[in-house]
Structure formats: C-alpha cells, structure tokens
Amino acid sequence: MYRSHTCGELNLTNNGTEVTLSGWVQKARALGGMTFVDLRDRYGITQLVFNMESDAALCERANKLGREFVIQAKGKVAERSSKNLNIPTGEIEILVSEFTVLSESETPPFIIENETDGSEELRLKYRYLDIRRPKLRDTLIMRAQINKAVREYLDNKDFIEIETPNLIKSTPEGARDFLVPSRLVNGAFYALPQSPQILKQLLMVAGMDRYYQIVRCFRDEDFRGDRQPEFTQVDCEMSFVHQDDIFDTFGGLIQYVFKKVLNHDLPALQRLKYDDAIRLYGSDKPDLRFDCKIVELNALLPKSEFGVFNTQIENGGLVAGLNAKGCAAYTRKQLDELTEFVKASHRGLGGLVNIKFNEDGSVKSSIDKFFTEEQLREIGKAFDAQKGDLLLIAADKISKVRKSLGDLRLDLAKRNNWIDEKSWSVLWIVDFPLFEKGEESGEITFAHHPFCSPHPEDLQYFDTDPTRVRAQTYDMVMNGNEILSGSIRIHQKDIQERVFNNLGLTPEDREKKFGFMLNAFKYGAPPHGGCAFGMDRLVMLMSGGDTIRDVIAYPKTSGGRDLMMDAPTAVDEKQLKELGIKVVG
Numbered sequence: 001m002y003r004s005h006t007c008g009e010l011n012l013t014n015n016g017t018e019v020t021l022s023g024w025v026q027k028a029r030a031l032g033g034m035t036f037v038d039l040r041d042r043y044g045i046t047q048l049v050f051n052m053e054s055d056a057a058l059c060e061r062a063n064k065l066g067r068e069f070v071i072q073a074k075g076k077v078a079e080r081s082s083k084n085l086n087i088p089t090g091e092i093e094i095l096v097s098e099f100t101v102l103s104e105s106e107t108p109p110f111i112i113e114n115e116t117d118g119s120e121e122l123r124l125k126y127r128y129l130d131i132r133r134p135k136l137r138d139t140l141i142m143r144a145q146i147n148k149a150v151r152e153y154l155d156n157k158d159f160i161e162i163e164t165p166n167l168i169k170s171t172p173e174g175a176r177d178f179l180v181p182s183r184l185v186n187g188a189f190y191a192l193p194q195s196p197q198i199l200k201q202l203l204m205v206a207g208m209d210r211y212y213q214i215v216r217c218f219r220d221e222d223f224r225g226d227r228q229p230e231f232t233q234v235d236c237e238m239s240f241v242h243q244d245d246i247f248d249t250f251g252g253l254i255q256y257v258f259k260k261v262l263n264h265d266l267p268a269l270q271r272l273k274y275d276d277a278i279r280l281y282g283s284d285k286p287d288l289r290f291d292c293k294i295v296e297l298n299a300l301l302p303k304s305e306f307g308v309f310n311t312q313i314e315n316g317g318l319v320a321g322l323n324a325k326g327c328a329a330y331t332r333k334q335l336d337e338l339t340e341f342v343k344a345s346h347r348g349l350g351g352l353v354n355i356k357f358n359e360d361g362s363v364k365s366s367i368d369k370f371f372t373e374e375q376l377r378e379i380g381k382a383f384d385a386q387k388g389d390l391l392l393i394a395a396d397k398i399s400k401v402r403k404s405l406g407d408l409r410l411d412l413a414k415r416n417n418w419i420d421e422k423s424w425s426v427l428w429i430v431d432f433p434l435f436e437k438g439e440e441s442g443e444i445t446f447a448h449h450p451f452c453s454p455h456p457e458d459l460q461y462f463d464t465d466p467t468r469v470r471a472q473t474y475d476m477v478m479n480g481n482e483i484l485s486g487s488i489r490i491h492q493k494d495i496q497e498r499v500f501n502n503l504g505l506t507p508e509d510r511e512k513k514f515g516f517m518l519n520a521f522k523y524g525a526p527p528h529g530g531c532a533f534g535m536d537r538l539v540m541l542m543s544g545g546d547t548i549r550d551v552i553a554y555p556k557t558s559g560g561r562d563l564m565m566d567a568p569t570a571v572d573e574k575q576l577k578e579l580g581i582k583v584v585g
C-alpha cells in the first residue's frame with residue numbers, strides 16, 4: 001500500500017492516527033533540530049516533521065531530500081503548534097517514523113508553485129511539471145467537472161453520446177483543413193474534421209434524435225488571437241426542434257453547469273438580435289457587464305457647417321458616439337491615446353470628436369467652432385450626458401464607425417474599471433445574416449456554414465438582396481466571448497440548392513463536396529438543429545484563465561508548435577515514400 005490517505009484530507013479529526021502518505025517534496029527546510037517537509041499530491045499539501053532528538057539518522061536522511069523527490073512517509077498525525085489556516089491540512093502535521101524515496105528528481109527548471117519564475121515557453125516544454133502547479137491542476141479538475149456536468153445534463157435530456165471519426169472527407173466550416181495522406185491510396189487525403197457538422201446531421205437522418213459528443217476539432221488557421229489548431233467542442237444536434245427548443249435546452253445547460261461547478265445561479269438568457277448588437281455595441285459578441293451603448297446621431301444632429309459630419313451623412317455614412325461616463329476630466333494626453341486607438345490601421349477612423357460636460361457645468365468640445373453651446377447640450381441629450389461625462393463621436397463609413405466604437409467601448413471599460421470581474425453576462429445573439437459579402441472580393445460566402453436555414457419570411461430576398469436574408473443562426477456570448485454557435489439546419493432539398501446557387505457552387509462542385517450528404521437527404525431528413533460549445537473558451541472563462549492555453553493539458557504555442565514533444569517535425573524519407581510524397585523546398 002503506497003498510501004492510506006492523500007495529502008489533502010487529514011485534519012484534527014485524525015489526530016493520533018498512524019498514516020502513510022506518498023507524494024512530491026515541494027519544500028524541505030531544517031529549523032533548530034527539526035526538519036519540515038511539505039509533501040504534495042493532487043489533493044493538497046501535508047507537512048511532515050522529522051525530529052533530530054527522536055531519530056537523528058532519519059532526520060539527516062530527510063535533510064538530503066531534494067525538491068520534487070517522490071517519497072512515501074509513515075507516521076502519526078499530530079496537532080500543529082503554529083497552524084496554517086489557509087490550507088485544509090494546516091492544523092496538523094505528520095510526525096514521521098520512517099520514509100522511503102520512491103524516485104529522485106533533478107532540480108526542476110522552474111519553481112513549481114502558483115507564483116513561478118518559469119517563462120511560458122519553458123513551462124510548455126516541461127508541461128508535466130507545470131501541471132503540478134495548483135493553478136493548472138485545479139483548472140484541469142474544473143474542466144473535468146464541467147465535462148461531467150454537461151454529460152449529466154444531456155444524458156438526463158435523452159441525448160446520446162456518439163463518437164464520429166477523425167479521418168474524414170473535408171467538410172466546409174470556413175477554415176483550412178488539416179490533411180492526412182493515405183498510404184493505401186497514394187495521392188489521396190483524409191481531412192481531420194473542422195467539426196463533425198455533416199456527420200451529426202446525418203445522425204439525425206439516421207433517426208438518433210438527440211446527439212452529443214465532447215469532440216476534438218481541427219482547423220489549420222494562421223495565428224489569430226487566442227486560437228489552437230485543435231480544440232474541443234461539446235457538439236450537439238436535435239431533431240424536430242425550432243430555435244426556441246434550442247434556446248431552452250442549451251440555455252438550461254449553461255445554467256446547470258454554472259450551478260454545479262461554480263454554485264452560481266445564472267439568470268435565464270436574454271436574446272439580442274444580431275443587427276441590434278452591431279448597432280448598439282459594434283460587435284456580435286457584446287460584453288454586457290457594463291452599459292455604454294453606441295448612440296447614432298445622423299437624425300439628431302443640429303444643423304452646422306461642420307464638413308466632417310455633413311459629408312459622411314450625405315454619403316450614407318454614420319455619425320455616432322459613446323458617453324464615457326465620468327471621463328470629462330481626461331487630459332489632452334488621454335484623449336490623444338483614444339484617438340490613436342481608433343486610428344489604428346485595422347480600425348481606420350480619421351479621428352474622434354470630443355465634448356466634455358465639465359463638473360463645473362461648462363461644456364467644452366473639439367468642435368466649438370462649428371456648434372454653439374446650446375447645440376452641444378442638445379447633442380448631449382441624446383447621450384443623457386451629465387456633469388462629468390465625456391462624449392466621443394466618430395464619423396465615417398457605417399461599419400468602420402460601429403467597429404471602432406465597439407472596440408473603444410471595451411477599451412474605456414478597461415481603463416475605467418467598469419467591469420465587475422465577478423459578474424457574468426451570458427446571452428443569445430440571434431438572427432445572424434445567412435450570407436456575407438467579402439469586403440474586397442464582393443463575393444457572397446456563407447456566414448456560418450452552408451447548412452443553416454434561412455428565415456422563411458426572408459426567402460423573398462434570396463435572389464435580389466441575399467445579404468438581407470437572416471439565418472436561423474445563433475451564438476451564445478459570455479462576457480464578450482462567443483462560446484457557442486449553431487443553427488436550425490436546412491432539411492429541404494430545394495432550399496439547400498438555392499443556398500448552393502447563391503454561393504456559386506456548380507452542380508459538379510456540390511456533387512463532389514456534399515454528394516453523400518445530399519444523397520442522404522433524399523431518404524427522409526427530419527427538421528433539425530444544433531450547436532457546439534467552444535469548450536476551451538468556456539473553461540477559460542469559468543476558471544478565470546487568460547488564454548485557452550491555460551485550460552488545455554498539452555496546448556500548442558501560438559505558432560502551432562508542441563514544445564514538449566517537439567512537433568511538428570520532419571519524418572523519415574521511408575515514411576514519405578510509402579505515402580508517395582516528395583517534400584519540395
């Protein structure tokens with residue numbers, strides 16, 4: 001028997017008990033004839049004590065223990081004189097009578113505690129040591145609890161967990177596929193699934209009614225923000241449902257998971273239309289933990305000679321702004337920083353107009369030359385501006401203004417600590433567009449994937465104004481992050497054909513890419529819909545992590561490398577030959 005208890009469970013109720021513990025030496029220190037060792041395992045830390053007076057030989061051996069040695073120790077539980085009430089085992093210690101070194105350790109390359117001196121690169125290389133740190137360990141434990149709660153909830157609602165293959169045919173999710181060459185058919189490739197989208201839809205055709213899978217997905221994308229080439233989804237699909245059924249089921253799921261794992265009562269999820277989210281918050285994943293909406297001014301502006309506003313309005317642009325509450329005292333430098341922020345190339349605004357409603361009741365603005373004080377106060381009314389408020393106004397193309405003000409809104413929240421980090425904002429965004437027009441190419445592409453069902457009442461715009469067609473597509477947004485997306489799917493052949501037509505897919509393309517799916521739909525496809533949770537992001541938010549790397553046992557770097565295994569790497573010439581592959585360049 002290696003242990004009678006773990007390092008996290010003993011307390012005063014065990015006083016006097018003989019126990020055996022096994023674990024890693026976190027720290028050993030000799031102090032006035034005594035040696036104290038912090039013994040760590042997954043469950044916690046227990047203090048071991050060795051006494052020179054009672055057993056000098058044993059104590060001397062203990063003094064030789066190095067960090068991260070694995071030992072087994074036997075002894076008696078005793079009450080500690082100086083207690084550490086910060087840990088559950090902090091009121092006791094073990095008076096050790098014998099111990100065995102199970103395995104020695106070299107000096108670890110970084111400190112294995114929450115506060116560590118290891119760079120992220122080093123920690124990724126020695127990930128198994130990093131996982132010994134309580135922070136990462138607890139996150140992985142929470143991840144397992146979330147998985148468990150998800151399974152409980154879905155099992156109770158008659159969902160069946162079904163595994164789907166990883167070696168499949170490329171299916172379109174909008175990203176690049178990872179390809180796996182076939183040895184048996186040289187020149188042919190499998191694709192790793194970007195998601196099991198088509199496979200789960202076919203499970204509905206197969207009559208499985210309710211499916212889920214906690215599944216790995218693969219997308220070969222360039223580094224963009226916080227992404228991983230492989231990531232985990234809770235992938236779900238249901239038959240004979242409308243959007244409301246999906247909202248009830250998966251809104252209920254997130255409430256269940258929050259209650260189970262965080263003991264937090266999440267209120268029922270509100271719904272916000274995509275168009276409203278973009279108009280009011282400049283984003284399809286608005287963070288509603290604070291207010292600060294975009295106010296559109298085109299119809300409200302008093303008449304003036306201010307060309308910047310007038311030209312934009314004449315050219316179909318937008319004049320809109322934010323009320324930075326309590327920021328009227330911003331200095332020139334702070335205002336310049338905000339201007340630089342919206343001028344950054346990916347936002348591309350020319351500048352920001354400011355109007356300050358000073359504490360002393362005066363109004364001051366960067367457009368004093370063009371507007372009277374009375375007119376400025378009138379503009380202020382649209383923002384419900386009070387003393388101490390700062391209005392920031394932009395004028396440009398509609399999409400540019402919205403996006404920039406949406407970003408600025410978040411930046412202001414950060415600068416001013418408007419966000420209560422303990423609060424949660426979880427909502428549905430609904431009625432996404434079915435199609436998007438490429439900004440440069442002008443080409444029509446699908447906004448989510450090509451199987452999303454249009455709103456029946458928008459079918460009339462299909463040929464004349466396709467970007468006006470709304471889809472029965474929805475996202476769940478948590479604290480400004482998309483954590484789920486999904487849709488009601490097309491189950492009628494004729495509508496699917498019309499979507500393919502709009503996407504410019506020729507009959508040959510369709511046959512080649514989706515023939516197997518279209519064929520299946522000939523045999524009775526039920527109305528169905530579903531969604532997928534981005535598990536890594538959800539766990540990150542629930543555990544308070546900063547990046548999704550924090551919640552994955554063995555993540556890749558932002559450049560897609562596994563530093564621990566050193567992958568990807570070149571392979572033997574022989575392996576390539578079998579695959580019929582020649583590496584050029």
Ligand code: ASP
Binds near residue numbers: 530
């Ligand atoms: N397969 C979709 C995705 O990965 C989710 C869905 O529509 O169910 O985003």
